Amino acid sequence: MCSVKRYGGGVPKERVGPSAETSDAVLTAAFRLLVTEGITAITPTRLFDETGVARTTIYRHWPQPSDVIADILAGATRRSDDDEPTGDLEADLRRGTSTLVFRLANRPVRPLLGALLDADVGGESTLVADYVRGLSASLRDAIEAGVSGGELVDAPVDVLASELVGPLLTRAVLLGMPVTDDDGDRAVDDFLAARRA
Numbered sequence: 695m696c697s698v699k700r701y702g703g704g705v706p707k708e709r710v711g712p713s714a715e716t717s718d719a720v721l722t723a724a725f726r727l728l729v730t731e732g733i734t735a736i737t738p739t740r741l742f743d744e745t746g747v748a749r750t751t752i753y754r755h756w757p758q759p760s761d762v763i764a765d766i767l768a769g770a771t772r773r774s775d776d777d778e779p780t781g782d783l784e785a786d787l788r789r790g791t792s793t794l795v796f797r798l799a800n801r802p803v804r805p806l807l808g809a810l811l812d813a814d815v816g817g818e819s820t821l822v823a824d825y826v827r828g829l830s831a832s833l834r835d836a837i838e839a840g841v842s843g844g845e846l847v848d849a850p851v852d853v854l855a856s857e858l859v860g861p862l863l864t865r866a867v868l869l870g871m872p873v874t875d876d877d878g879d880r881a882v883d884d885f886l887a888a889r890r891a
Contacts, residue, residue, distance in 0.1 A: 712755045719745045720752060721769060724762045729805040733813040736762050763821065770797075771828025779839045783846070783870060786836035787858070791878035792831065793884075794859065798866040798873045803829070807867055830859045831857060848890050858885045 712720070725746035727735040736759040738752040756762045774793075779786045797803060810821045827834065837854045840846035846854065861881055866873045 712751065716747055716751065717755075717765070719749055719847060720756070721762070721766055725802075725806070728739050728763070728766065729809045729815075731803070732809065733759060733763065766806075767821070767825050767828060770801065770803075771825065771831065773831055779836050781839070783836060783840045783843075784882070786839070787833065787882045787885070788879065790830070790833035790836055790863070791858070791882050792875055794862060795873050795875055795878040797829060798862060804867050804870070826859070826863070827844060830855055844891055847891050849889070854885075854889060857889070858882070 720741055723741055724736050727740065727744065738749045738756075741747065741752050741756075741762075742749045743791060756765070807822065807825065810819075810825055813819065814822055819825070832849055834855045837846060837858070838851045841848060841851065858881055859885075862873055865871045865877065
């Protein structure tokens with residue numbers, strides 16, 4: 695996010711983020727360090743050693759390790775334009791589940807989730823919950839629309855989302871089993887059978 699600073703004469707000047715190449719290099723190295731060595735390995739000095747990106751650049755754009763982690767999670771959960779709810783609950787749930795299945799099958803969800811769990815030894819961090827919410831954001835939006843439109847039972851969105859997403863995450867992350875679109879479709883069918891108003 696760019697912030698505006700004032701330089702001589704009161705003329706605002708925007709602070710520009712890192713180049714795409716710099717960002718890719720730093721975040722790729724940070725991800726590798728996170729999953730192999732843990733969150734404490736993500737320091738400006740270590741990122742400099744891994745990438746050659748100047749420590750001042752790293753400090754300027756990612757002043758805290760949490761800023762690097764936030765950017766990793768944002769990239770890992772970035773939504774596409776077609777993830778917005780259409781108003782067709784079943785179609786929205788199937789599309790959102792398909793996106794989740796794709797991520798579980800093709801992205802390093804398991805190692806990233808493991809690293810975030812390791813970083814949260816005291817149980818006080820929201821990183822794991824934020825990551826799972828990000829992975830299932832389009833499903834949560836569809837569920838929220840379904841509840842507010844009266845198509846789903848009136849229950850907290852977090853509870854309903856966990857009922858739909860939980861079995862898929864358990865299969866892929868905890869059991870290390872492949873997850874397919876058929877698994878996603880079954881999860882949607884079971885969810886709608888149990889929670890349709």
